[in-house]
Amino acid sequence: MDVMDVKDGAGEDDLSPRLYASLLAGLPAEALLTDPEVTASYATDMAAFCAAGTPAVVALPRTVEQVQHVMRTATALRVPVVPQGARTGLSGAANASDGCILLSLVKMDRILEINTVDRTAVVEPGVVNAVLSRAVAERGLFYPPDPSSWEQCTIGGNIGTASGGLCCVKYGVTAEYVLGLDVVLADGRLLRTGRRTAKGVAGYDLTRLFVGSEGSLGVVVQAVLALRPAPPRQLALAAEFPSAAAACEAVCAVMEAGLTPSLLELMDRTTVRAVNALGKMGLPDTTEALLLAAFDTPHAPEDLAAVGELCAAAGATAVVPAEDEAESELLLQARRMSLTALDALRPATMIDDVCVPRSRLAEMLDGTAAIARAYDLLIGVCAHAGDGNTHPVVCFDPADEDETRRARESFDEIMALGLALGGTITGEHGVGVLKKEWLARELGPVGMEMQRAVKQAFDPLGLLNPGKLF
Incomplete structure (x- = not known):
């Protein structure tokens, strides 16, 4: 059955008033937005080249029961639902479908x-x-996942896209910290997965299944998250390299030496120049690659010294350790602003x-870099x-049709390169639109068949986030 078929034979013309009236039976009027200008502002996330439809309504529930009511209404009227968080995503996973309920x-x-x-x-x-990170820090605890958009992005969105962040090299990604979930299914039933205990292996790991599912299997309404003891404040260093290859050699040397930095980040020449232009950071424009390393251990100075020696051996032209936490934060701020700085270039x-x-x-x-030259484009890498x-x-x-075409083609070339090197098309942003x-190229036909079977089991009418993933 098509997701837009309406129960009892109602036509599309009278779907919107029926939908609104049905939603209003379980949500307050202020929780439903129907003004086209307002709903249009909710229709997309931050990704380029991703189509978005025109939503019928935006629902802003405050309780689990209200989410259940939205999903029961959607099932009864066969209306698609697109779950949303702060819409800071970069794959179009939160983009509206025509006639959908945007469930914010x-x-x-x-x-x-x-x-x-x-x-926990x-x-x-x-x-x-x-907000969560600061709240747990007041109790001497630490929630490690820290996407670049951490000041805006929500935990639900982080779970939906299995997001990562700067500290993943030591602490891992969101999936490692989700112990249990409360999820409203497509038909409105409430499913509880996982546990609150330190360990547990009862049945299939449905919690992990929902992490990264981009709202296509159910709507997360509560999460039990693992926390860690707060580590010491980290100290950082910056190392300048004459080539990206030399910086990557240093990265491999650090990992092979058994060191465990809390952060190990790289910016290429284009990114360094963009950061300088935006933030007046005083980074050397002559560097071809800048490597930032940090440790949050009691012996951080000794660890940084070891990294500095490995960087020098790999050909670093300068290694600059921060003298204190304030200098460390200044160095790390350069990395945090890199995407914003690149965005300002064009x-x-x-x-x-x-x-x-x-x-x-x-x-x-x-x-x-070779793809950037071939397509005559500015491509920075962090x-x-x-x-x-x-x-x-x-x-x-985007006003230049030829440049836009080249941008899209270069994007595909970069993904093809990643797969050819034994990689994956997404490490933390998700698939979306x-x-x-x-995704089909990476997983292959058997993998895609199993993915679709899982989707069918949880959402047989195809109401949840249609058109995403596959």
């Missing part, structure tokens, strides 16, 4: 519990990442998210180098 969860923003003995937090999906950007084995990182960066997760940023002018054709 930003009003469900309570931290319900912080348990210092169990080292229980939160609603609209809690902003930075009217639009496409941010890729290709992850390769660390041993192939130099080939990924050199290959991306990377979670310790993970092999690169973010090539294609800068272009942007990369669904590439």
Whole structure:
């Protein structure tokens, strides 16, 4: 059955008033937005080249029961539902479908519990990442996942896209910290997955299945998250290199030496210059690659000294350790502003998210530079180098038809390069609309068949986030 078929034979012309009246039976009027200008402002996330439809309504529930009512209404009327967080995503996963309910969860923003003995937090999906991080820090605890958009992005969105961040090299990604979930299914039933215990292997791991599912299997309404003891404040160093290949050699040497930095980030020449232009950071324009390393251990100075020696051996032209936490934060601020700085170079950007084995990182960066030359485009790369997760940023002018075509083609070339190097088309941004054709190439026909079977089991009518992933 098509997701837009209406029960009892009603036609499309009378669907909208029926839909609104049905939703109003379980939500207050202020939780429903129908003004076309307002709903249009909710229709997309931050990804370029991703089509979006025209939503019928935006629903802003505050309770689990209200989310259940939305899903029961959607099932009864066969209306698609697109779950949303803060819409900071970069793959079009939160983009509207024509006639859909945009189910925005930003009003469900309570931290319900912080348990210092169990080292867990229980939160609603609209809690902003930075708000949670600061709240647990006040209790001597640490929530490690820290996407670049951590001041705006929500925990629900982080779970939906299995997001990462700067500290993944040591602490891992969001999936490692989600112990359990409350999920409203497509038909409105409430499913509880996972546990609150330190370990548990009862049945299939449905919690992990929902992490990264981009709202296509159910709507997360509560999460139990693992926390860690707060580490010491980190100290950082910056190392300048005459080539990206030399910087990648240093990355491999650091990992091979058994060191565990809390952060190991790389910026290419284009990115360094963009950061200088935006933030007046005083970074050397002559560097071809800048590597940032940090440690949050009691012996951080000794660890940084060891990294400095490895960088020098790999050909670094300068190694500059920070003298204190303030200098360290200044260095790390340069990396945090890199995407914003690249975005300022041209009217639009496409941010890729290709992850390769660390041993192939130099080939990924050199290959991306070759693609930039071949397509006569400005492409800057910043990377979670310790993970092999690169973010090539294609800068272009959407008003220039030829440049836009070249930007799209270069984006595809970069993904093809990543797969050829044994990597993946997305390390932390998700598939959404942007990369669904590439998902099929990565997973193959058998993998795609199993993915669709899982989707069918949870959402047989295809109501949840249709047109995303596959």
